[in-house]
Amino acid sequence: MAVRIAGARVLVTGAGRGLGRVFTESLLTRGAAVVYAGTRDPAQVVSPGAVPVRLDITSAADVAAAAARCADADVLINNAGVMRFAPVLAAPDLQSAREEMETNYFGTLRMCRAFAPVLAANGGGALVNVLSIVSWFANPQNSSYCASKSAEWALTNAARVELRRQGTLVTGVFAGVIDTQMGAAFADLPKTSPQLVVDQALDGIEAGAEEVLCDDRTRSVKAALPDDLTLIYPAHQARWDALHPG
Numbered sequence: 001m002a003v004r005i006a007g008a009r010v011l012v013t014g015a016g017r018g019l020g021r022v023f024t025e026s027l028l029t030r031g032a033a034v035v036y037a038g039t040r041d042p043a044q045v046v047s048p049g050a051v052p053v054r055l056d057i058t059s060a061a062d063v064a065a066a067a068a069r070c071a072d073a074d075v076l077i078n079n080a081g082v083m084r085f086a087p088v089l090a091a092p093d094l095q096s097a098r099e100e101m102e103t104n105y106f107g108t109l110r111m112c113r114a115f116a117p118v119l120a121a122n123g124g125g126a127l128v129n130v131l132s133i134v135s136w137f138a139n140p141q142n143s144s145y146c147a148s149k150s151a152e153w154a155l156t157n158a159a160r161v162e163l164r165r166q167g168t169l170v171t172g173v174f175a176g177v178i179d180t181q182m183g184a185a186f187a188d189l190p191k192t193s194p195q196l197v198v199d200q201a202l203d204g205i206e207a208g209a210e211e212v213l214c215d216d217r218t219r220s221v222k223a224a225l226p227d228d229l230t231l232i233y234p235a236h237q238a239r240w241d242a243l244h245p246g
């Protein structure tokens with residue numbers, strides 16, 4: 001189920017900055033017919049040619065209005081996300097975990113549910129969810145975010161099963177740390193450029209890929225999953241213990 005970008009009508013969430021802005025501009029460069037730039041603040045949309053759409057994905061009213069406004073969309077890129085950099089137990093309360101789940105899981109789920117019929121009406125198209133290397137393991141420093149991206153991964157896989165019959169390509173995009181405002185929390189880790197992530201994601205859609213793994217670290221973590229307790233977690237345990245002595 002390969003989907004051509006040239007001529008496509010695409011909605012990107014979280015399009016005002018970071019990865020979302022790069023998605024928006026790259027889609028226009030590749031000849032998308034319309035790029036709806038979903039953002040909580042339409043004044044953020046400065047990409048020439050993009051169509052601003054007010055869209056907070058945690059708002060049922062905004063999502064319903066966007067589905068009506070973008071009724072001709074045949075590609076949806078669920079990019080919007082938040083990361084509060086909080087551990088699951090050492091955080092003072094459930095606030096961060098709830099905010100991350102509300103946006104990354106429930107917000108994305110709400111978008112998928114609203115746009116599944118739109119994509120069906122427009123020939124199937126593609127539903128793209130921007131996931132993470134931490135959909136697959138829990139990094140202790142931001143583990144409530146990891147839980148939300150894990151939930152979003154499960155949602156992506158389930159949506160693929162439900163939408164296959166209507167001809168919708170469902171693609172999960174996975175990356176390690178990306179060089180955006182969100183990625184700045186990880187000063188000591190290597191970062192992938194947002195353009196490289198977007199280029200691979202768009203190539204993946206055009207090739208009909210169901211998963212796009214954007215960097216070496218992401219590919220090696222996916223390969224290590226059968227032995228995650230011995231290959232992935234010991235380094236995180238050591239780092240957690242070093243940062244939290246006693």
Ligand SMILES: NC(=O)c1ccc[n+]([C@@H]2O[C@H](COP(=O)([O-])OP(=O)(O)OC[C@H]3O[C@@H](n4cnc5c(N)ncnc54)[C@H](OP(=O)(O)O)[C@@H]3O)[C@@H](O)[C@H]2O)c1
Pocket residue numbers: 013014015016017018019020039040041055056057058078079080081082103107130131132133174175176177178179180181182183184
């Ligand atoms: N950066 C990384 O290291 C990394 C790695 C793997 C995956 N990801 C994923 O990549 C995606 C993009 O992240 P990024 O790196 O570009 O982060 P970012 O620079 O922090 O940008 C996040 C974007 O999401 C938007 N957003 C947040 N909550 C929203 C809501 N309720 N409704 C609509 N938009 C909302 C923000 O809009 P405002 O301007 O209104 O806040 C912003 O445009 C996210 O799904 C993230 O989980 C990031």
